[in-house]
Amino acid sequence: MSTTNSNRYSHTGLQEGRGNQKLRTRRALLVTAAELIASGRRPTVAEVADAAHVSRRTAYRYFPTQLKLMAEAALEGLRPTMEGTLESAPKGTTVGAIEARIDALVEQMQRLALSNENLLRTMIHETVLHPPGNTRPSRGTRRIEWIEAATQPLRARLGAAAHARLVSALSLTMGIEALLVLRDIRGLSAAQAVQISHWMARALLKQSLAERQAEQRRSRSKPA
């Protein structure tokens, strides 16, 4: 997953051995797999290896199972679209600014999920099993980080517990799972599903603020 390099290797020599060769092979496999998945196919390991001009045996050296290859390839396919999502969000700590950030986040997440549906469905397919009591990488926490970043000023206003609760609730309103339920089970169109996500996110935010107000009113009228 996290390629722990990002520093130059030519003058430092920190990249011991033939590290770059490995990185190139690994990356070739990932982008090739991502392309094949995004095109709607469900490629075999042999197909990915061939398309990446790598032997099947080598592919298995980098990704011990097709599952891991697919899961990482899905992430790889998303990476380009992901960056720049948060930067463009409005700043500020007012409720209005927070609401705007949440709106933008929902919009971006659902747009991303829609345009990478095959990739994300594959990822769920690959990660949904065996999770009883294991220590799997499971799924990333990017969604949580984004939501926390967008709602960060609310932590002081709502308190840690209520803020954490809001973050949890918001994590259900966006992402591929929401799309999955709204479309596959509820039978909505993509546009309708996105609307629901927007409404839910705002509703949960408003409700969190309203509960906080009620709590304050209560403690003012009858201080402990």
Added chain:
Amino acid sequence: MSTTNSNRYSHTGLQEGRGNQKLRTRRALLVTAAELIASGRRPTVAEVADAAHVSRRTAYRYFPTQLKLMAEAALEGLRPTMEGTLESAPKGTTVGAIEARIDALVEQMQRLALSNENLLRTMIHETVLHPPGNTRPSRGTRRIEWIEAATQPLRARLGAAAHARLVSALSLTMGIEALLVLRDIRGLSAAQAVQISHWMARALLKQSLAERQAEQRRSRSKPA
């Protein structure tokens, strides 16, 4: 199981030909598969067939792919727990009664999802792929029917559109997908996840009612 008894079935005669024999074989495969899945395994078709005392070839005659066997077996495994969920819910059309029904529904759904996690994860694994533009059975609509039944009186109070929106939103707050996100991604415990579902459902209900009130106030003060 494979009671090859000689109990005659001819007194009804409704089942044309050897229909009962087929039903028994089919059911034996389903319950056997459900048991194996529920026990945490991911059984081979050969394993299911063996355990059901049926030849592998016959298993494939009833379920053309392992996927279909698993998906139907998951439903089979849930059937016993499902019935009696709605009957015990409180009646009435007051907001309080509706709130109580939603609470009970959330509680039941999440309890069901938790105690059949393996089954449901398998079902998602099997149904999440290929659904772009196809006519798959996909997933059932029981969840939607339950939510609609619980919130039915709100349709008159909120209007059809707002009620449909609430139903959609509530469908995201309960079920295996919610549990999946809250636990696998958000990292909550089972108990915490259920709490979030409860809070969300109530919050969305309150917000729907609040928006309706605001709308009415607006139209009273400035009638069109």
Added chain:
DNA sequence: GTCGTAATGGCACTGCAGTGTCATAAACCT
């Protein structure tokens, strides 16, 4: 250049999904 070693490729193997073909046994009918 030479040498050592790390990355890669080739090949053969096992295990399971899925299918086709034919044989067998049980049910049905007369």
Added chain:
DNA sequence: AGGTTTATGACACTGCAGTGCCATTACGAC
């Protein structure tokens, strides 16, 4: 009893996942 139909079983096959073993290439150090 007979004969016919039908579910089932036995066997062999293909395709892909995954692995072990060994050969070959190519990088890097001397």
